[in-house]
Amino acid sequence: MENRFEIIRQAAKNKNINIDFCSKYGEFGYKLPEGKKGILFSDWNKFEKYPRIMEWIEENYEIEWCDEWVIDYNNDKCYRKIHNSYGWQPSMYMDNNGEIIPYDDINEMNEEEFKEFLIENNFLNNPKTAIDLVRFEPKGELIGEDKSRMLESKPDPKKMLELAKEKYPENDFYFVIDSVNQFGFEFVLYKI
DSSP states (O other): HHHHHHHHHHHHHHTOOOEESSSEESSSSOOOTTTTEEEEEEEGGGGGOOHHHHHHHHSSSSSTTTTTEEEEETEEOOOOOOOOTTTTTOSSSEEESSEEEEEEHHTOOHHHHHHHHHHHHOOOTTTTBBOTTOOOOOOOOOEEEGGGGSSSSOOOOOHHHHHHHHOOTTOOOOEEEEEETTTTTEEEEEEO
């Protein structure tokens, strides 16, 4: 990063204003515009007193709100952590250890790795959790043809899982949120 940015960053830090940096977006649908040096994250309301500094920052960097994004420092990518539209789904999963796992890494897992992921993150045979990722490619077999309406008009995940276990006692199961809209979401059940 260039010297001018570091001077601004240090001055902001002296006023208890944090500015964070990331080189690229990992979030689906976002791309760093040509000519921008990276992405900066902060509470930009705190910069209202400094219009010339903000002008320089906006000319050289993309800006995002620090409370809406998370940075994967291991891969120098950032991901939105709260929705920005009715149909938004995350592009990453933050596991129980705080590790960020992008959707494409989950899609590339082999069967053994995927099952370990399900167990470690409490997805396996749990009607209270569901994988909610954009472009997630479920592994295993979809149970039922009518998605979440497989058993009744208002599906109960606990009941769905109980019936699936009765029918396929040798299998394990997990739920996937496959559709999000303004007033709710739809989920499906997979067996592995």
